[in-house]
Amino acid sequence: MDGSELERILGRLRSGDVRALARAVSVVEDRAAGAAELVSACRKEAKRALRVGVTGPPGAGKSTLVDQMARRLRAEEKEVGVLAVDPSSPYTGGALLGDRIRMQGFEGDGGVYIRSMASRGAMGGVAEAAEDVCVVMEAAGRDVILIETVGVGQDEVDVISLADATVLVLMPGMGDEVQSLKAGVMEVADIFVVNKSDREGAERVEAEILAMQSLGAARTGWVPPVVRTVATVGEGVGELMDAVQRCAAETRGHHEPAQLRWRNGGLRLDHLGVAVKSISASKGFYEALGMVVAHEETVEHEKVKTAMLPLGESRIELLEPTEEESVIGRFLAKRGEGLHHIAVHAEGIDAMFERLKAQGVRLASDAVRVGAGGHRYFFVHPASTGGVLLEIVGDAREVGA
Structure with missing residues:
Protein backbone atom coordinates (compact mmCIF):
# COMPACT_ATOMS: atom_id res chain seq x y z
CA MET A 1 0.00 0.00 0.00
CA ASP A 2 1.70 3.19 -1.18
CA GLY A 3 1.55 6.55 0.58
CA SER A 4 -1.05 8.10 -1.71
CA GLU A 5 -3.46 5.18 -1.32
CA LEU A 6 -2.97 5.18 2.45
CA GLU A 7 -3.70 8.91 2.65
CA ARG A 8 -6.80 8.46 0.51
CA ILE A 9 -8.14 5.77 2.87
CA LEU A 10 -7.35 7.88 5.92
CA GLY A 11 -9.12 10.85 4.36
CA ARG A 12 -12.26 8.80 3.78
CA LEU A 13 -12.11 7.49 7.35
CA ARG A 14 -11.81 11.02 8.72
CA SER A 15 -14.84 12.08 6.70
CA GLY A 16 -16.98 9.37 8.30
CA ASP A 17 -17.29 7.20 5.18
CA VAL A 18 -18.82 3.98 6.54
CA ARG A 19 -17.92 1.99 3.42
CA ALA A 20 -14.28 3.01 3.82
CA LEU A 21 -14.44 1.95 7.45
CA ALA A 22 -15.87 -1.45 6.51
CA ARG A 23 -13.18 -1.96 3.88
CA ALA A 24 -10.39 -0.91 6.23
CA VAL A 25 -11.64 -3.27 8.94
CA SER A 26 -11.70 -6.14 6.42
CA VAL A 27 -8.10 -5.44 5.39
CA VAL A 28 -6.99 -5.46 9.03
CA GLU A 29 -9.03 -8.50 10.08
CA ASP A 30 -7.84 -10.57 7.12
CA ARG A 31 -4.23 -9.40 7.56
CA ALA A 32 -4.28 -8.44 3.88
CA ALA A 33 -1.49 -6.59 2.08
CA GLY A 34 -1.02 -3.16 3.59
CA ALA A 35 -2.71 -4.03 6.90
CA ALA A 36 0.34 -3.20 9.03
CA GLU A 37 0.84 0.17 7.35
CA LEU A 38 -2.86 0.98 7.71
CA VAL A 39 -2.95 0.15 11.42
CA SER A 40 0.22 2.14 12.06
CA ALA A 41 -1.21 5.19 10.25
CA CYS A 42 -4.56 4.87 12.04
CA ARG A 43 -2.83 4.64 15.39
CA LYS A 44 -1.21 8.01 14.77
CA GLU A 45 -4.54 9.50 13.67
CA ALA A 46 -6.79 7.95 16.27
CA LYS A 47 -8.22 9.64 19.31
CA ARG A 48 -8.69 7.02 22.00
CA ALA A 49 -12.36 6.02 22.23
CA LEU A 50 -14.09 4.78 25.36
CA ARG A 51 -13.88 0.99 25.00
CA VAL A 52 -16.41 -1.13 26.86
CA GLY A 53 -16.04 -4.90 27.00
CA VAL A 54 -19.22 -6.94 27.47
CA THR A 55 -18.75 -10.58 28.38
CA GLY A 56 -20.56 -13.42 30.10
CA PRO A 57 -22.08 -16.85 29.54
CA PRO A 58 -24.34 -17.69 26.58
CA GLY A 59 -27.97 -16.73 27.02
CA ALA A 60 -27.32 -13.93 29.51
CA GLY A 61 -28.58 -11.32 27.04
CA LYS A 62 -25.30 -9.68 26.07
CA SER A 63 -26.36 -8.78 22.53
CA THR A 64 -29.65 -7.25 23.65
CA LEU A 65 -27.83 -5.28 26.30
CA VAL A 66 -25.23 -4.03 23.79
CA ASP A 67 -28.09 -3.00 21.50
CA GLN A 68 -29.63 -0.91 24.28
CA MET A 69 -26.28 0.60 25.22
CA ALA A 70 -25.76 1.67 21.60
CA ARG A 71 -29.24 3.23 21.50
CA ARG A 72 -28.57 5.25 24.62
CA LEU A 73 -25.23 6.46 23.27
CA ARG A 74 -26.87 7.49 19.99
CA ALA A 75 -29.45 9.47 21.96
CA GLU A 76 -26.46 11.35 23.37
CA GLU A 77 -25.20 11.90 19.79
CA LYS A 78 -22.17 9.66 20.28
CA GLU A 79 -20.55 7.87 17.33
CA VAL A 80 -20.62 4.17 18.21
CA GLY A 81 -18.66 1.16 17.01
CA VAL A 82 -19.79 -2.36 17.94
CA LEU A 83 -17.26 -5.18 17.65
CA ALA A 84 -18.96 -8.52 18.20
CA VAL A 85 -16.63 -11.52 18.38
CA ASP A 86 -18.60 -14.62 17.41
CA PRO A 87 -17.78 -18.31 17.05
CA SER A 88 -16.14 -19.31 13.77
CA SER A 89 -17.83 -21.41 11.12
CA PRO A 90 -15.96 -24.74 10.77
CA TYR A 91 -16.48 -24.48 7.02
CA THR A 92 -15.78 -20.87 6.06
CA GLY A 93 -13.88 -19.59 9.09
CA GLY A 94 -16.27 -16.64 9.20
CA ALA A 95 -18.49 -15.42 12.02
CA LEU A 96 -21.50 -17.69 12.47
CA LEU A 97 -23.82 -14.80 13.25
CA GLY A 98 -22.72 -12.85 10.18
CA ASP A 99 -23.79 -9.21 10.30
CA ARG A 100 -25.22 -9.42 13.77
CA ILE A 101 -28.76 -10.56 13.10
CA ARG A 102 -29.59 -10.13 16.78
CA MET A 103 -29.04 -6.37 16.63
CA GLN A 104 -31.66 -4.67 14.48
CA GLY A 105 -32.92 -1.15 13.98
CA PHE A 106 -29.77 0.76 13.06
CA GLU A 107 -30.21 0.57 9.30
CA GLY A 108 -29.41 3.90 7.73
CA ASP A 109 -27.77 5.25 10.89
CA GLY A 110 -24.14 5.93 10.01
CA GLY A 111 -23.50 6.77 13.64
CA VAL A 112 -23.55 3.08 14.54
CA TYR A 113 -21.10 0.71 12.84
CA ILE A 114 -21.57 -2.96 13.74
CA ARG A 115 -18.92 -5.52 12.84
CA SER A 116 -18.95 -9.23 13.53
CA MET A 117 -15.59 -10.97 13.74
CA ALA A 118 -14.92 -14.68 13.90
CA SER A 119 -12.94 -15.74 16.93
CA ARG A 120 -10.97 -18.08 14.65
CA GLY A 121 -10.00 -20.22 17.58
CA ALA A 122 -8.50 -17.37 19.58
CA MET A 123 -8.41 -18.13 23.29
CA GLY A 124 -10.01 -15.69 25.69
CA GLY A 125 -13.08 -14.94 23.58
CA VAL A 126 -11.46 -12.13 21.57
CA ALA A 127 -10.15 -12.39 18.03
CA GLU A 128 -6.44 -11.64 17.61
CA ALA A 129 -7.12 -8.69 15.30
CA ALA A 130 -9.63 -7.06 17.65
CA GLU A 131 -7.19 -4.45 18.99
CA ASP A 132 -6.26 -3.33 15.47
CA VAL A 133 -9.92 -3.14 14.46
CA CYS A 134 -10.58 -0.91 17.47
CA VAL A 135 -7.77 1.39 16.34
CA VAL A 136 -9.30 1.67 12.85
CA MET A 137 -12.70 2.49 14.34
CA GLU A 138 -11.08 5.16 16.49
CA ALA A 139 -9.40 6.68 13.44
CA ALA A 140 -12.86 6.86 11.87
CA GLY A 141 -14.05 9.02 14.77
CA ARG A 142 -16.00 6.52 16.88
CA ASP A 143 -16.47 7.93 20.38
CA VAL A 144 -17.37 4.64 22.06
CA ILE A 145 -16.57 1.06 21.05
CA LEU A 146 -18.65 -1.76 22.53
CA ILE A 147 -16.78 -5.10 22.41
CA GLU A 148 -18.95 -8.19 22.88
CA THR A 149 -17.15 -11.49 23.32
CA VAL A 150 -18.08 -15.01 22.27
CA GLY A 151 -19.66 -16.03 25.55
CA VAL A 152 -17.81 -19.18 26.45
CA GLY A 153 -17.47 -18.73 30.19
CA GLN A 154 -14.47 -18.34 32.45
CA ASP A 155 -11.80 -18.28 29.70
CA GLU A 156 -13.07 -14.91 28.43
CA VAL A 157 -10.50 -12.74 30.14
CA ASP A 158 -8.60 -11.26 27.16
CA VAL A 159 -11.22 -8.54 26.79
CA ILE A 160 -9.61 -6.68 29.71
CA SER A 161 -6.60 -5.92 27.50
CA LEU A 162 -8.88 -3.99 25.12
CA ALA A 163 -11.46 -2.35 27.35
CA ASP A 164 -11.50 0.65 29.68
CA ALA A 165 -14.37 -1.02 31.53
CA THR A 166 -15.28 -4.71 31.48
CA VAL A 167 -18.94 -5.59 32.06
CA LEU A 168 -19.83 -9.14 33.12
CA VAL A 169 -23.44 -10.03 32.34
CA LEU A 170 -25.12 -12.69 34.49
CA MET A 171 -28.74 -13.69 34.94
CA PRO A 172 -31.06 -15.46 37.40
CA GLY A 173 -31.32 -19.20 37.17
CA MET A 174 -27.61 -19.88 36.70
CA GLY A 175 -27.43 -21.92 39.88
CA ASP A 176 -23.88 -23.02 40.65
CA GLU A 177 -22.58 -21.43 37.45
CA VAL A 178 -21.76 -18.19 39.28
CA GLN A 179 -19.44 -20.15 41.59
CA SER A 180 -17.84 -21.97 38.67
CA LEU A 181 -17.12 -18.67 36.93
CA LYS A 182 -15.30 -17.26 39.95
CA ALA A 183 -11.88 -18.63 38.98
CA GLY A 184 -11.91 -16.86 35.65
CA VAL A 185 -14.05 -14.08 34.33
CA MET A 186 -15.59 -13.15 37.70
CA GLU A 187 -12.19 -11.83 38.75
CA VAL A 188 -11.75 -9.45 35.82
CA ALA A 189 -15.11 -7.70 35.91
CA ASP A 190 -15.24 -3.97 36.57
CA ILE A 191 -19.04 -3.94 36.60
CA PHE A 192 -21.45 -6.79 37.28
CA VAL A 193 -24.81 -6.79 35.52
CA VAL A 194 -27.68 -8.97 36.64
CA ASN A 195 -29.74 -8.99 33.45
CA LYS A 196 -33.30 -10.30 33.19
CA SER A 197 -33.64 -9.01 36.74
CA ASP A 198 -37.43 -9.12 36.50
CA ARG A 199 -37.13 -12.87 36.88
CA GLU A 200 -37.19 -14.75 40.16
CA GLY A 201 -33.76 -15.21 41.67
CA ALA A 202 -32.22 -11.85 40.73
CA GLU A 203 -31.68 -10.99 44.39
CA ARG A 204 -29.86 -14.28 44.94
CA VAL A 205 -27.47 -13.68 42.05
CA GLU A 206 -26.66 -10.22 43.36
CA ALA A 207 -26.10 -11.61 46.86
CA GLU A 208 -23.74 -14.29 45.51
CA ILE A 209 -21.70 -11.67 43.63
CA LEU A 210 -21.41 -9.50 46.72
CA ALA A 211 -20.42 -12.53 48.81
CA MET A 212 -17.67 -13.48 46.35
CA GLN A 213 -16.37 -9.92 46.37
CA SER A 214 -16.14 -9.97 50.16
CA LEU A 215 -14.15 -13.21 50.07
CA GLY A 216 -11.80 -12.12 47.31
CA ALA A 217 -8.51 -10.28 47.57
CA ALA A 218 -8.90 -6.66 48.60
CA ARG A 219 -8.64 -4.10 45.81
CA THR A 220 -8.04 -0.43 46.40
CA GLY A 221 -9.78 2.22 44.36
CA TRP A 222 -12.59 1.00 42.15
CA VAL A 223 -15.10 -1.40 43.70
CA PRO A 224 -17.13 -3.22 41.00
CA PRO A 225 -20.80 -2.29 41.41
CA VAL A 226 -23.73 -4.59 40.72
CA ASP A 242 -23.16 5.87 34.40
CA ALA A 243 -21.15 3.10 36.08
CA VAL A 244 -19.11 2.60 32.89
CA GLN A 245 -18.23 6.30 32.77
CA ARG A 246 -17.18 6.31 36.42
CA CYS A 247 -15.08 3.18 35.96
CA ALA A 248 -13.34 4.55 32.85
CA ALA A 249 -12.56 7.78 34.66
CA GLU A 250 -10.95 5.80 37.49
CA THR A 251 -9.04 3.50 35.14
CA ARG A 252 -7.65 6.31 33.03
CA GLY A 253 -6.55 8.14 36.14
CA HIS A 254 -4.96 6.74 39.28
CA HIS A 255 -6.77 3.41 39.52
CA GLU A 256 -5.20 0.16 38.36
CA PRO A 257 -7.24 -3.03 38.77
CA ALA A 258 -5.67 -6.13 40.23
CA GLN A 259 -5.44 -7.59 36.70
CA LEU A 260 -2.61 -5.13 35.85
CA ARG A 261 -4.16 -3.74 32.68
CA TRP A 262 -1.87 -2.91 29.76
CA ARG A 263 -2.70 0.79 30.00
CA ASN A 264 -0.78 1.09 33.27
CA GLY A 265 -1.22 4.69 34.37
CA GLY A 266 -1.92 5.74 30.79
CA LEU A 267 1.43 4.33 29.63
CA ARG A 268 2.17 1.71 27.01
CA LEU A 269 5.25 0.46 25.20
CA ASP A 270 5.61 2.58 22.06
CA HIS A 271 8.77 1.27 20.41
CA LEU A 272 12.29 -0.09 20.76
CA GLY A 273 14.94 2.11 19.14
CA VAL A 274 17.71 0.09 17.47
CA ALA A 275 20.84 1.84 16.20
CA VAL A 276 22.09 0.44 12.87
CA LYS A 277 24.78 1.43 10.40
CA SER A 278 22.41 0.97 7.45
CA ILE A 279 18.63 0.70 7.45
CA SER A 280 18.58 -0.87 3.99
CA ALA A 281 21.00 -3.59 5.11
CA SER A 282 19.29 -4.21 8.45
CA LYS A 283 15.60 -4.25 7.56
CA GLY A 284 15.98 -7.43 5.51
CA PHE A 285 16.13 -9.50 8.68
CA TYR A 286 12.90 -8.02 10.04
CA GLU A 287 11.17 -8.45 6.69
CA ALA A 288 12.22 -12.11 6.76
CA LEU A 289 10.31 -12.36 10.03
CA GLY A 290 7.23 -11.04 8.24
CA MET A 291 7.47 -7.46 9.49
CA VAL A 292 6.91 -4.58 7.08
CA VAL A 293 8.41 -1.10 7.11
CA ALA A 294 5.43 1.20 7.52
CA HIS A 295 7.22 4.54 7.43
CA GLU A 296 10.67 5.97 6.75
CA GLU A 297 11.71 9.51 7.59
CA THR A 298 14.75 11.69 8.17
CA VAL A 299 14.69 13.81 11.32
CA GLU A 300 17.02 16.64 10.41
CA HIS A 301 17.59 18.13 13.86
CA GLU A 302 18.51 14.71 15.26
CA LYS A 303 20.67 13.89 12.19
CA VAL A 304 19.08 10.47 11.89
CA LYS A 305 17.07 8.39 9.42
CA THR A 306 14.30 6.25 10.86
CA ALA A 307 12.37 3.21 9.66
CA MET A 308 9.35 2.04 11.64
CA LEU A 309 8.25 -1.60 11.65
CA PRO A 310 4.91 -2.18 13.45
CA LEU A 311 4.92 -5.02 15.98
CA GLY A 312 1.47 -5.45 17.49
CA GLU A 313 0.58 -2.28 19.34
CA SER A 314 4.23 -1.17 19.45
CA ARG A 315 7.00 -1.13 16.85
CA ILE A 316 10.72 -1.46 16.24
CA GLU A 317 12.37 1.75 15.08
CA LEU A 318 15.64 1.43 13.16
CA LEU A 319 17.95 4.44 13.54
CA GLU A 320 20.67 5.26 11.01
CA PRO A 321 22.87 8.34 11.56
CA THR A 322 23.18 10.89 8.75
CA GLU A 323 26.38 12.26 10.32
CA GLU A 324 29.11 10.64 12.39
CA GLU A 325 28.93 13.43 14.96
CA SER A 326 25.32 12.77 15.86
CA VAL A 327 23.84 11.02 18.88
CA ILE A 328 23.36 7.76 16.99
CA GLY A 329 26.67 8.14 15.16
CA ARG A 330 28.56 8.46 18.44
CA PHE A 331 26.60 5.55 19.92
CA LEU A 332 27.61 3.31 17.01
CA ALA A 333 31.25 4.38 17.27
CA LYS A 334 31.34 3.58 20.98
CA ARG A 335 29.08 0.52 21.32
CA GLY A 336 28.29 -0.73 17.85
CA GLU A 337 24.87 -1.68 16.56
CA GLY A 338 22.21 -2.55 19.12
CA LEU A 339 19.40 -1.38 21.35
CA HIS A 340 19.67 2.39 21.80
CA HIS A 341 16.56 3.21 23.83
CA ILE A 342 13.14 2.09 25.00
CA ALA A 343 10.16 4.36 24.35
CA VAL A 344 6.85 4.47 26.18
CA HIS A 345 3.79 6.43 25.08
CA ALA A 346 2.27 8.78 27.64
CA GLU A 347 -0.98 10.71 27.66
CA GLY A 348 -0.33 14.34 28.60
CA ILE A 349 3.35 14.49 27.72
CA ASP A 350 3.76 18.15 28.75
CA ALA A 351 2.45 17.46 32.24
CA MET A 352 4.66 14.38 32.43
CA PHE A 353 7.75 16.43 31.49
CA GLU A 354 7.04 19.06 34.15
CA ARG A 355 6.22 16.47 36.81
CA LEU A 356 9.43 14.50 36.29
CA LYS A 357 11.50 17.68 36.27
CA ALA A 358 9.87 18.86 39.50
CA GLN A 359 10.57 15.48 41.12
CA GLY A 360 14.28 15.83 40.35
CA VAL A 361 14.43 13.13 37.67
CA ARG A 362 17.47 13.64 35.47
CA LEU A 363 16.26 14.45 31.96
CA ALA A 364 18.36 14.16 28.82
CA SER A 365 16.16 16.70 27.02
CA ASP A 366 15.68 20.36 27.86
CA ALA A 367 12.21 20.49 26.31
CA VAL A 368 9.53 18.42 24.61
CA ARG A 369 10.48 18.19 20.92
CA VAL A 370 8.85 17.04 17.66
CA GLY A 371 10.28 13.90 16.04
CA ALA A 372 9.46 11.28 13.42
CA GLY A 373 5.82 11.18 12.36
CA GLY A 374 5.15 14.50 14.10
CA HIS A 375 5.08 12.82 17.50
CA ARG A 376 6.41 14.76 20.47
CA TYR A 377 9.04 13.33 22.80
CA PHE A 378 11.69 13.83 25.43
CA PHE A 379 14.40 11.59 26.91
CA VAL A 380 15.10 10.53 30.49
CA HIS A 381 18.77 10.04 31.33
CA PRO A 382 19.94 6.46 32.10
CA ALA A 383 21.11 7.68 35.51
CA SER A 384 17.47 7.85 36.61
CA THR A 385 16.22 4.66 34.97
CA GLY A 386 18.68 1.98 36.00
CA GLY A 387 20.97 2.36 33.01
CA VAL A 388 18.44 2.47 30.17
CA LEU A 389 17.86 5.53 27.98
CA LEU A 390 14.10 6.05 28.15
CA GLU A 391 12.10 8.06 25.63
CA ILE A 392 8.67 9.42 26.54
CA VAL A 393 6.50 9.83 23.43
CA GLY A 394 3.25 11.78 23.09
CA ASP A 395 0.72 12.32 20.32
CA ALA A 396 1.31 14.85 17.57
CA ARG A 397 -2.10 16.35 18.24
CA GLU A 398 -0.90 17.71 21.57
CA VAL A 399 1.15 20.44 19.87
CA GLY A 400 0.37 23.75 21.51
CA ALA A 401 -1.31 22.11 24.47
Missing part, protein backbone atom coordinates in the same frame (compact mmCIF):
# COMPACT_ATOMS: atom_id res chain seq x y z
CA VAL A 227 -26.33 -3.19 38.31
CA ARG A 228 -29.70 -4.78 37.60
CA THR A 229 -31.07 -4.53 34.07
CA VAL A 230 -33.91 -5.76 31.91
CA ALA A 231 -32.28 -5.30 28.52
CA THR A 232 -35.37 -6.17 26.48
CA VAL A 233 -37.03 -2.93 27.64
CA GLY A 234 -33.91 -0.86 28.39
CA GLU A 235 -34.42 -0.87 32.14
CA GLY A 236 -31.25 -0.11 34.12
CA VAL A 237 -29.17 0.75 31.04
CA GLY A 238 -28.79 4.37 32.14
CA GLU A 239 -27.41 3.27 35.51
CA LEU A 240 -25.07 0.86 33.72
CA MET A 241 -23.68 3.56 31.42
